[in-house]
Amino acid sequence: LYADPVPESEQPNGDAVLDRAFALLRAFSAERTELNLTELSRRSELPLSTTRRLAGQLVALGALERPAARRYTVGVRLWEIASLAPRGLGVRAAALPFMEDLYEVTHQHVLLAVREHDEAVLVERLSGHQAVDVLYRIGGRMPLVTTGVGLVLLAHAPQEIADAALVTASDPAALRRTLADIRRDEVTSFRPGPPWPVVSVAAPVRDRSGAVVAALSIVVPDGRGNPQALSTAVRAAARGISRSAREVAAHRQN
Amino acid sequence: LYADPVPESEQPNGDAVLDRAFALLRAFSAERTELNLTELSRRSELPLSTTRRLAGQLVALGALERPAARRYTVGVRLWEIASLAPRGLGVRAAALPFMEDLYEVTHQHVLLAVREHDEAVLVERLSGHQAVDVLYRIGGRMPLVTTGVGLVLLAHAPQEIADAALVTASDPAALRRTLADIRRDEVTSFRPGPPWPVVSVAAPVRDRSGAVVAALSIVVPDGRGNPQALSTAVRAAARGISRSAREVAAHRQN
Numbered sequence: 050l051y052a053d054p055v056p057e058s059e060q061p062n063g064d065a066v067l068d069r070a071f072a073l074l075r076a077f078s079a080e081r082t083e084l085n086l087t088e089l090s091r092r093s094e095l096p097l098s099t100t101r102r103l104a105g106q107l108v109a110l111g112a113l114e115r116p117a118a119r120r121y122t123v124g125v126r127l128w129e130i131a132s133l134a135p136r137g138l139g140v141r142a143a144a145l146p147f148m149e150d151l152y153e154v155t156h157q158h159v160l161l162a163v164r165e166h167d168e169a170v171l172v173e174r175l176s177g178h179q180a181v182d183v184l185y186r187i188g189g190r191m192p193l194v195t196t197g198v199g200l201v202l203l204a205h206a207p208q209e210i211a212d213a214a215l216v217t218a219s220d221p222a223a224l225r226r227t228l229a230d231i232r233r234d235e236v237t238s239f240r241p242g243p244p245w246p247v248v249s250v251a252a253p254v255r256d257r258s259g260a261v262v263a264a265l266s267i268v269v270p271d272g273r274g275n276p277q278a279l280s281t282a283v284r285a286a287a288r289g290i291s292r293s294a295r296e297v298a299a300h301r302q303n
Numbered sequence: 304l305y306a307d308p309v310p311e312s313e314q315p316n317g318d319a320v321l322d323r324a325f326a327l328l329r330a331f332s333a334e335r336t337e338l339n340l341t342e343l344s345r346r347s348e349l350p351l352s353t354t355r356r357l358a359g360q361l362v363a364l365g366a367l368e369r370p371a372a373r374r375y376t377v378g379v380r381l382w383e384i385a386s387l388a389p390r391g392l393g394v395r396a397a398a399l400p401f402m403e404d405l406y407e408v409t410h411q412h413v414l415l416a417v418r419e420h421d422e423a424v425l426v427e428r429l430s431g432h433q434a435v436d437v438l439y440r441i442g443g444r445m446p447l448v449t450t451g452v453g454l455v456l457l458a459h460a461p462q463e464i465a466d467a468a469l470v471t472a473s474d475p476a477a478l479r480r481t482l483a484d485i486r487r488d489e490v491t492s493f494r495p496g497p498p499w500p501v502v503s504v505a506a507p508v509r510d511r512s513g514a515v516v517a518a519l520s521i522v523v524p525d526g527r528g529n530p531q532a533l534s535t536a537v538r539a540a541a542r543g544i545s546r547s548a549r550e551v552a553a554h555r556q557n
Binding site: 066067068070074075082083106110112116122123124125126127128130132133134135137141145146149152163165170174175176186187189190 | 320321322324325328329331332333336337357360361364366368370376377378379380381382383384385386387388389390395396399400403406407417419424426428429430440441442443444
């Protein structure tokens, strides 16, 4: 009451500071991994002065880096912390040897994804130089209903996520059958259709409680390879990852 | 002056909030990827009430997740942001196809690391089921002077980093020769010695300005494989990554 009023945007309020710091971090994208202060300010919708102060603090903490004067990127130290996310690199560590086996058989794309609300987040991808041209980016998001890994995750998602997907599906009955088939078969072959001449063969990865925590897939040109053999290979690899992840988890608890 | 004094630890000061939030995030480690509130509070050296409030905010932002009641882990959403770090997954994306080629030749460890001050941070690792038993963790740190990738990064580090390493080296003259050899040959074969029966063959990855931004290596059992062939393969792969990363950077700037 006795101090001058501080404008809302400049208030050093604790809660707001954290929200704003994450608004700054979220300003970066796969297309724009390097931003200057003006761009940071505009994309995070924060005043320039706030942006400058917060960016300076984030640089001091290693969450941002300055590769050149007035340029900012996400920092390796943030990446070090984030690499401890169990649903990111954790499941990936258990999965990688099995993914490499699949990669050697196909030399195409081998994908590992987890569900984040109503989308799939790609946590690992192995792709050959000559793999079919599909745009997958690690850390990137994909819809659940238009990818093999997404459908596997959707088949094992909470009811409200599945219901929302069925409401917006062009053919709800077909989607419902697909999800039931995935739960029964523990594997699916998904063809996105033209213009993508590929087939994605995907299977669930489970934790020790049996809950589905990730989905594994290979994406190959449609018509190449024996579909039955691919299904068997992906299912076996997914089971191997589930077993290996359980062993890691059990070891950590001791 | 007219309000009750708020204890320092409870002050909703903006700068302190950000520092404390990162202290919470840094409380996690490879050995402890899941913590309860008491552990978070102890490891971040923050009062329990502050820890509870900040952890709640970080969960709302997706930086933390609660896999079970009162348990916290680093969140996939933080990992998504961090995956945009150019020195993390950026260089990795350019490197992966070349790393897979090396992996197929050796079926051992293929490593990619960047320098963070006076340590190497592992940004990628491909390892077979049967690879020699060495503990590498993605996102983990390694000393510069006791690893192949570290020595390559040290050979191209700023003078003050090299000076500090030479001061603490057991044989400064030998280390100085090794670093000069690496700068001349663009490749090194490093044997850590007993009890590790391995050889690490490492080479630098450069950006378009010629600056060394990462180091690539294969780690194989000592005595297996032709040393000359391994050196040639690693050097060729590192040059391939450098070229590929430059193309990506050039593309991004358009």
